Amino acid sequence: MDFDSVQESPVQLMNFHQTKGREADAVLLVYRDGDYLAGGRDSEPFDESSRVLFVAVSRARLTVTVILPPNPHPLVAPFLRALAAA
Numbered sequence: 465m466d467f468d469s470v471q472e473s474p475v476q477l478m479n480f481h482q483t484k485g486r487e488a489d490a491v492l493l494v495y496r497d498g499d500y501l502a503g504g505r506d507s508e509p510f511d512e513s514s515r516v517l518f519v520a521v522s523r524a525r526l527t528v529t530v531i532l533p534p535n536p537h538p539l540v541a542p543f544l545r546a547l548a549a550a
Contacts, residue, residue, distance in 0.1 A: 480520045491524035495540055497533040510539045 476488070483491075517539065521528055530543045 480516045483520045483523045487523055487525055489525050490527040490529070491520065492529045492531070493520060494531045495533060495536055497535070499533075499537070508538070513539050 478486075480493075530540070532540060532543055536544060
């Protein structure tokens with residue numbers, strides 16, 4: 465499948481970097497155990513990874529859903545804390 469081509473499907477699968485410059489009504493971000501945007505090259509404050517995450521999250525016009533493993537990477541762990549506080 466060519467992820468760089470324009471698709472007519474209502475659902476598009478792409479990596480975080482491919483979302484730049486695009487929009488969607490809803491965005492679903494899925495993290496698995498060990499998933500990390502910079503492949504371990506970035507350290508706190510996660511400058512590059514935070515920028516990529518912001519681009520992916522900000523593509524949504526209406527809804528963002530984030531699926532996390534039980535022990536997510538520190539970059540995305542704040543999503544769990546926000547859920548617990550809600």
